[in-house]
Amino acid sequence: PRTHLVLDAAFTVGPVRRRLFGGFVEHLGRHVYDGIHEPAHETADEHGFRKDVVELVKELGVSAIRYPGGNFVSGYKWEDGVGPVEQRPKRLDLAWHSTETNEVGLHEFQHWLDQVGSELMLAVNLGTRGTAEAIELLEYANINAGTALSEYRKSNGRQEPFAIKMWCLGNEMDGPWQLGHKNAEDYGKLAAMTAKAMRQIQPDLELVACGSSGASMPTFGEWERTVLEHTYDDVDYISAHAYYEEGDDLPSFLAAGVNMDHFIKTVTTAADHVQAQKKSDKRIDISFDEWNVWSITKWNEQQKTFGPQDWPVAPRLLEDVYTVADAVVVGGLLISLLRHADRVASASLAQLVNVIGPIMTEPGGPAWRQTTFFPFSLTSRLANGTSLQVKASGDTVDGGKYGEVPVVDSAATVTEDGKAAVFLINRHPSESTTVTIDLAGLAASGDVRAEGIWDDDIHAVNDLSSTERVGLRTNETVSRDGDTITIELPPVSWTAVSIG
Ligand code: AHR
DSSP: OEEEEEEETTSEEEEOOGGGGBEEOOSOTTSTBTTTBOTTSTTBOTTSBBHHHHHHHHHHTOOEEEESOSGGGGGOOGGGGSSOGGGOOOEEETTTTEEEOOSSOHHHHHHHHHHHTOEEEEEEOOSSOOHHHHHHHHHHHHOOSSSHHHHHHHHTTOOSOOOOOEEEESSOTTOTTSTTOOOHHHHHHHHHHHHHHHHHHOTTOEEEEOOOSOTTSTTTTHHHHHHHHHHTTTOSEEEEEEEEOOTTOHHHHHTHHHHHHHHHHHHHHHHHHHHHHHTOSOOOEEEEEEEEEOOHHHHHHHHTTOOTTOOOSSOOOSOOOOBHHHHHHHHHHHHHHHHTTTTEEEEEESOSBSSSOSEEEOTTSOEEEOTTHHHHHHHHHHOOSEEEOOEEEEOEEEOGGGOEEESEEEEEEEOTTSOEEEEEEEOOSSOOEEEEEEEEESOOOSOEEEEEEOOSSTTOBOBTTBTTSSOOEEOTTOEEETTEEEEEEOSSEEEEEEEO
């Protein structure tokens, strides 16, 4: 197969915002406890956080990190996580059938974020709680001093406010599995009321209303419209969540970006419809605050094994071991996000450590990079400046349930000083693809380099027994002749070409 791409600085999508490379840390399984936080580990700092994990998170290049959930947040009392650690209550975590020890709460997590250099994106509980608790948390976190809750924060050791800017108004409230699940009308009213109250404290917050938990939800599209009819004037973003798994359908899996494109288009259409209805000048963009590859099938099986008295601390949950094919799909989803950089203001890879994470740890043992680490870290490092519209023509391949799809999917970025990057996946299961890239419309000079992920065994993984089996490889086939780059992409591969 062959594909030809044309890049031109005149045809842009929009600026690449750093928040596109966000992450997500939920109190779930071994994510926090025995993941980022393991006081007995030899690398632990004075607060019990593993420094080897901090280094990997920095290398991954994540911007804003959503916390503390996820489904967890819909039963969470934030007050349990502040104050003297030895007095904090142990609670049932209904979302994950676990015991939450509350050893890590807002203060500890902020300390960790300071180490990794990321911004906090905080979710409030609109499942079992409501507006009153949300504004109490905001007062505790963001008011300088002089009120009961701001003084309480200070007495807990934090003089300066946390100054949290971005807040999620609940989590996946459209999902029947969610504690406090609501219909769109009820959630929309609660979210609007909460947003208004929060803005009475701090008008410049950035607020995210819950969108759909997936494009296959029966209320998808209609949910966004109804929620935004209630919240349009009060929020800034609507969320989107999407997970993909290979199962026994590799063609559809490799075409996951087609589904994400459709998802983004549907949500922006719903948002723009409400904008028109309201004759508003304001535009609502997307916070794609959960996306990844995840074997939900395995999780559904695991759930069936929980007994009524089993409430373990930090059990091994959602510890998916990622393959080369998974990494190619993650790279492909990043391509889709970059292609929509105008409407996707923020995105969070879900999640970060142990739980469907690009980073794994073993208690008392090593921390390592999963296959999915590599496309994320390299895209986060190379995608800078402006996202470009890529004009592509070429062969197609079977995309399973999505029909015929382009063999190669691509996105490109360029900085003001002419450094460009092109991100590519080859979806063909068995054949390599020749790609030519016409750079005539782009003032991008300098060396060309290509790195990526591919393997004769597309199901190869990194795990405890072999933590570095899969890594980035240099694609030696790349060459430049004047304004044309030529590269050969191996089957089932993800590649980043950097210019300059
Ligand atoms: O990321 C795992 C879970 O997926 C989150 O807790 C929830 O929001 C989603 O269903």
